[in-house]
Structures are given as C-alpha cells and as structure tokens.
Amino acid sequence: MAKNILVIGEHADSEITATTAELIGQSTRLAEGGLVSVALLGSSAADATPQAFEAGAGKVFVNDDDGYTEYNSDQWVTAIESTLESIDVILVAQSTVGRDLAPRLAARQGTAAAMDCVDVRSDNGEIRVTRPCYGGNALADYSFATSPVIATVRAKAFEALPLQSGASGEIVELPAPSESRTTIEGREVAEAEGLAITDAPIVVSGGRGLGGPEGFEDVENLAAAFGSNRAAVGASRAACDLGWYPVSQQVGLTGKVVTPDLYVAIAISGASQHMAGCSGSKMIIAINRDPEANIFQNAKYGIVGDYKAVLPALIEAVKAQS
Amino acid sequence: MHFVVCAKQIPDPETPPSAFKIDESTNTVVPAQGFQPVLSQYDGIAAEAALQIKEALGDEAKITVLSVGAESAQAAIKQVLAMGADEGVLLQDDAFEGGDSHTTAKVLAAAISNLGDVDAIFCGRQAADWDVGQVGLLVAEALGWPAAILAKGVEISDGSMKTTRVMADGFETVSQALPAVVTVSNEFGEPRYPKLQQIMQAAKKTVTTMTHDQLGLDPSEVGSSGARLKLEKLYIPQSDSQVEIIDGETPEEQATNLIAKLVADKVL
Numbered sequence: 001m002a003k004n005i006l007v008i009g010e011h012a013d014s015e016i017t018a019t020t021a022e023l024i025g026q027s028t029r030l031a032e033g034g035l036v037s038v039a040l041l042g043s044s045a046a047d048a049t050p051q052a053f054e055a056g057a058g059k060v061f062v063n064d065d066d067g068y069t070e071y072n073s074d075q076w077v078t079a080i081e082s083t084l085e086s087i088d089v090i091l092v093a094q095s096t097v098g099r100d101l102a103p104r105l106a107a108r109q110g111t112a113a114a115m116d117c118v119d120v121r122s123d124n125g126e127i128r129v130t131r132p133c134y135g136g137n138a139l140a141d142y143s144f145a146t147s148p149v150i151a152t153v154r155a156k157a158f159e160a161l162p163l164q165s166g167a168s169g170e171i172v173e174l175p176a177p178s179e180s181r182t183t184i185e186g187r188e189v190a191e192a193e194g195l196a197i198t199d200a201p202i203v204v205s206g207g208r209g210l211g212g213p214e215g216f217e218d219v220e221n222l223a224a225a226f227g228s229n230r231a232a233v234g235a236s237r238a239a240c241d242l243g244w245y246p247v248s249q250q251v252g253l254t255g256k257v258v259t260p261d262l263y264v265a266i267a268i269s270g271a272s273q274h275m276a277g278c279s280g281s282k283m284i285i286a287i288n289r290d291p292e293a294n295i296f297q298n299a300k301y302g303i304v305g306d307y308k309a310v311l312p313a314l315i316e317a318v319k320a321q322s
Numbered sequence: 323m324h325f326v327v328c329a330k331q332i333p334d335p336e337t338p339p340s341a342f343k344i345d346e347s348t349n350t351v352v353p354a355q356g357f358q359p360v361l362s363q364y365d366g367i368a369a370e371a372a373l374q375i376k377e378a379l380g381d382e383a384k385i386t387v388l389s390v391g392a393e394s395a396q397a398a399i400k401q402v403l404a405m406g407a408d409e410g411v412l413l414q415d416d417a418f419e420g421g422d423s424h425t426t427a428k429v430l431a432a433a434i435s436n437l438g439d440v441d442a443i444f445c446g447r448q449a450a451d452w453d454v455g456q457v458g459l460l461v462a463e464a465l466g467w468p469a470a471i472l473a474k475g476v477e478i479s480d481g482s483m484k485t486t487r488v489m490a491d492g493f494e495t496v497s498q499a500l501p502a503v504v505t506v507s508n509e510f511g512e513p514r515y516p517k518l519q520q521i522m523q524a525a526k527k528t529v530t531t532m533t534h535d536q537l538g539l540d541p542s543e544v545g546s547s548g549a550r551l552k553l554e555k556l557y558i559p560q561s562d563s564q565v566e567i568i569d570g571e572t573p574e575e576q577a578t579n580l581i582a583k584l585v586a587d588k589v590l
Contacts, residue, residue: 070494073469074468095490096472096489096490099455099471099472100459100471102456103423103455103456103459103460103463104459104463106424106456106460106550107424107459107460107463107464108463111550112422112423112424112550112551113456114551115453115454115455115456116453116454128554132453132559133451133452133453133454133556134333134335134342134351134451134452134453135335135450135453137339137342137558138342138344138351138556138557138558138559139556139557139558139559140349140452140553140555140556140557141553141554141555141556141557142551142552142553142554143551143552143554144550144551144552145549145550145551145552146550181468181498181499182468182470182496182497182498183496183497183498184494184495184496185484185495185496185497186494186495187489187492187493187494187495188492188493188494188495189491189492190491190492190493191491191492237508240509241508241509241512247488247509248490248491248492253453254447254507254508256490261589262584262589262590272335272339273335282589283587283589285580285584286565291567294338294339296565296567297339297561297565298561298565299565300565300566301565301566301567301568301580301583301584302565302566302567302568303567303568303570303576303577303580304567305573305576309573310573310576310577312573313572313573313574313576313577314573314577314580314581316574316577317574317577317578317580317581318581318590320581321581321585321590322590
C-alpha cells in the first residue's frame with residue numbers, strides 16, 4: 001500500500017545531515033509508490049533543498065527564516081503540523097530536535113511516537129518498528145494503533161540512496177515562525193576540537209577505570225597515534241558524569257551513538273547503557289583489567305591488562321605500523 | 323509554590339545482562355533473583371532538582387510525588403519522601419496496566435489537574451527501563467503547559483522557569499512561564515542520599531492511592547485499551563561476538579600482536 005512519508009530534516013552548513021539522507025533513503029523504500037517529502041527549516045534550508053531532492057525526496061517543505069535556525073519547539077511543531085495533510089508516516093532523527101519534536105507532534109495529532117528506533121519496516125503494509133530498551137539488554141517490536149505513525153530513528157540505522165545529481169521536485173514554502181512560549185536566552189557550544197566522534201572512522205573511548213581525568217591523556221595520545229584526521233576521543237557516561245571529559249564526547253544511550261570502523265574501549269566495563277552507543281561499530285577492541293568485564297562479550301579482540309601499561313605500548317605499535 | 327515529581331519504579335538497571343530474562347509469552351521482563359526494583363535513577367535526579375529549588379525558595383514550596391505503578395511502587399515514592407518531598411500519591415489501578423507513554427501521561431496529567439495548584443512538574447529525562455523519554459512532554463501537552471527537556475540546571479523565580487538544556491554540541495538556556503514541565507538529565511548531578519532518620523520518617527508517612535474513578539478517567543482510555551503503541555514482541559538480541567584475547571608476555575608483545583591482527587583484518 002502506498003504511503004506518503006514526511007522526513008523532518010536537519011541540515012548544517014547548507015547540507016542535509018547524514019541521518020536526514022538515511023531517513024529519506026528508508027522512506028523511499030517504505031513509500032511503495034507514495035510521496036516522500038522533507039521539511040527543512042532555518043537559515044540555509046533553501047540551500048540544502050536541492051540536496052534533499054538528490055537524496056530521493058519528491059517534495060520539500062521549506063522556510064529559511066532565521067527565526068527557525070535555533071530549534072524552538074512551538075514554532076517547529078506549528079510549521080510541521082501544516083505539512084501533515086495526507087501524511088501516513090513521519091520520520092525524524094533521534095536528535096536534539098527529534099527527542100523534543102516527536103512526542104509533541106504525536107500529542108497534537110492524537111497519535112504515538114516510537115522513540116530511538118533502529119528499524120522501521122513495512123509488514124504487509126503495516127508499519128512495524130524495533131527499538132532497544134532496558135539499556136540495550138532487550139529489543140521491542142511495536143505496531144501502531146493510531147495514525148500517522150511517528151518514529152525517531154537512530155543515526156546509521158539505514159543506508160542513504162546514491163545521490164541523483166540534478167534531481168528536483170515540488171517546493172512548498174512553510175509559514176513564517178509562529179509565537180513561542182519558550183524564549184531562548186543563549187547557547188553555548190561545548191565540543192572538543194577536531195573530528196566529531198559521530199563522523200570519525202576510529203573512536204578511542206575511556207571510562208571510569210581510567211581512575212581520573214589524567215587517564216584521558218593516554219587515550220588522546222592513542223587517538224593522535226591513529227591520526228587526528230581519522231580518530232576521535234569518546235568517553236563513557238560514568239567518566240563524563242565525574243567531570244573527567246566533556247559531555248559532548250559521551251558515547252552511550254544518554255550521549256551519542258557512534259558507528260566507526262574501529263571502536264577502542266579503554267577501561268570501560270561495557271554496561272548496556274554504553275553499548276547502546278557503540279554496538280553498531282564494525283569492530284570493537286576492549287582493553288580492561290577485569291577479564292570478566294562485560295565489554296569483552298561485545299569485543300572482537302581484547303587485551304586483559306592495566307591501561308597504564310598497555311596504552312604506551314599500543315601507542316608505539318600504532319606509530320610503528322603507520 | 324507546589325511542585326510535582328513524577329517517579330517510576332523499575333527493575334534494577336544494574337542487573338547484569340546474564341541475569342536479564344524475558345518471558346516471551348507475556349512480553350515482560352522476569353524479575354532477576356536478588357535484585358529489588360528501584361526508583362528510576364533519572365527520577366531521583368528530578369527529585370533532587372525540585373528539592374534544591376525548594377531550598378532556594380526558603381522551603382516555601384510543597385513537593386508531591388506521583389507514581390503510576392503497582393503497590394510495590396510505594397517504595398519508590400517513599401524514597402523521594404525520604405529525600406525530602408512532602409506528600410506521595412500512588413496512581414494504582416488494574417485499568418492502568420499495559421499502557422504506553424500516552425496513557426501514563428494521561429493518568430499523571432489527570433492527577434496533576436486534581437491537585438489543582440501545581441506550578442512545576444519535574445520528570446526524569448527517561449525511565450531507565452524502557453528508555454523512551456516522552457512522558458514529561460506528553461504530560462505538558464495534555465495540560466497545555468510549556469516544557470523543557472534534558473535539563474542540567476533549573477531555576478525558578480518570578481513566575482518563570484529557566485532551564486539549561488543539554489544539546490548535541492553544547493548547552494542552551496531557555497525560559498518559560500510557569501506552570502511548566504522540566505525533564506532532568508544525569509548531567510544535573512547525583513541525587514542526595516536520605517539520612518536514616520529521614521527514611522524512618524518517610525516510612526511512617528501515608529501514601530494516598532488513587533484509581534481511575536477518582537481521577538475521572540474512563541478505563542477505555544487508559545492502560546492497554548488506551549495505548550497507541552502496541553508491543554508486539556520483547557526479546558533479547560542475539561550476540562554472536564566471540565572475543566579473542568590477545569596473547570603476549572608483555573604489554574609490548576600484546577600491542578604488536580593486536581596491531582598485526584588489525585592489519586590482517588584490513589582495519590589499519
């Protein structure tokens with residue numbers, strides 16, 4: 001059965017985000033002949049529009065009013081609601097925007113949102129979603145009793161389509177920002193310099209077992225040995241909550257989801273909470289003193305030992321190899 | 323001022339994966355031997371946020387704890403009472419069972435309307451069992467109040483709530499008029515441990531129980547009948563990872579052997 005699907009897009013520097021392209025890709029697969037639309041809001045939204053078409057969208061709802069640039073719930077909800085006539089499925093990333101927007105939209109539309117999905121599929125025409133729960137110990141499959149179906153989706157859950165150069169479609173202008181009950185007083189960017197952990201092909205993460213913030217020096221040195229253009233440094237929630245490393249680098253259910261080619265977990269026990277943020281990595285290596293640590297259940301290779309002894313040796317070995 | 327803290331009792335998230343079991347015939351988690359249910363950790367942090375504001379207001383505020391749950395959820399309510407909250411209400415009814423975020427929020431919103439004079443609602447960023455993170459927002463929508471999620475700091479003064487929120491790339495400070503809802507994240511900090519004397523006092527406090535009748539809710543709109551999301555299947559993901567522990571007499575040998583594996587696997 002054909003479905004009309006809306007992707008609530010996100011964009012930065014005039015380009016749609018990787019997750020937005022992934023959601024457009026999956027929507028195209030799910031639409032079965034229905035229309036895939038994308039909503040883009042905020043300055044540079046118009047610049048990102050051609051890319052949404054190239055990624056597979058048939059229609060783009062757009063408004064590049066600067067009032068939309070900083071996500072503001074009431075304004076975004078109002079704008080998105082104006083696009084929903086004949087929409088059957090709404091997909092949005094499990095992002096700062098999606099976490100806030102999806103439940104509000106569900107409430108206004110008298111429907112439900114399934115949060116943090118790793119799969120959205122059509123089962124004999126009926127949408128089913130899968131989402132991790134119990135800190136990643138379990139998976140739950142859901143169907144919807146109401147419509148439209150709303151799902152927030154984890155980064156890298158789906159493949160984007162190959163870009164179709166020069167593709168275009170219908171453009172619909174969204175209304176200007178409405179009133180909001182929320183005043184944004186200020187924003188503070190607090191992100192480590194260099195490669196973003198969500199983009200890096202190698203992520204080297206440290207945990208509580210480092211014993212203190214100084215342990216992250218060795219972790220950073222290992223990342224530097226892999227190359228600052230390839231590797232980024234992450235941290236477990238325990239390490240971030242203790243103030244040892246910036247929250248922006250947190251990997252896990254309450255932090256970021258990373259899917260690098262190589263994930264090196266150093267002095268991280270591997271609680272489900274953490275694994276939820278890195279289990280999509282192509283390969284996990286664990287370095288831990290405790291041979292019983294859960295992280296070894298999820299790793300391809302492990303070294304049982306004190307990071308203070310292992311890391312300097314590993315740094316030298318990486319340097320020697322490259 | 324009157325604050326509400328929403329508290330949920332959940333299976334202990336510290337239960338090791340090896341002891342985590344699911345009854346696939348009922349799609350429910352089997353309580354692990356030796357692990358008592360606990361207050362969802364984020365709700366404890368939400369309670370801490372409410373208590374800190376109450377203290378900043380010179381104790382000129384009442385805190386009511388609400389929980390939708392079974393009789394055993396009294397323990398979660400009493401824990402927040404022991405931390406310093408004033409009153410507890412357990413929203414307990416067979417009709418509430420099998421619900422989703424929508425029906426849970428509906429019950430909480432009905433109870434909050436029933437209290438009448440609430441200025442702010444504090445929820446955890448998500449329950450640490452289902453990890454959904456919608457109930458706070460859905461309560462706000464049901465009541466028509468503004469809401470801010472993922473707070474690492476909250477202040478209340480002059481009829482407004484100022485929240486510092488955790489964003490993907492930093493922090494954002496927003497202000498909203500009361501009454502309002504806030505969901506509190508782990509970045510806020512650890513909740514206080516009640517003193518023994520407080521635990522004893524809380525144990526003596528009466529927790530009021532309310533059912534759908536008292537809240538003016540029809541059984542058809544709550545619990546499994548009112549749920550909009552239908553749980554089809556709950557299961558444990560298959561893990562096929564077989565770890566290979568790298569040999570070596572010294573860390574140098576281990577490191578060299580590991581790098582050789584990565585090169586052989588074409589990862590490096």
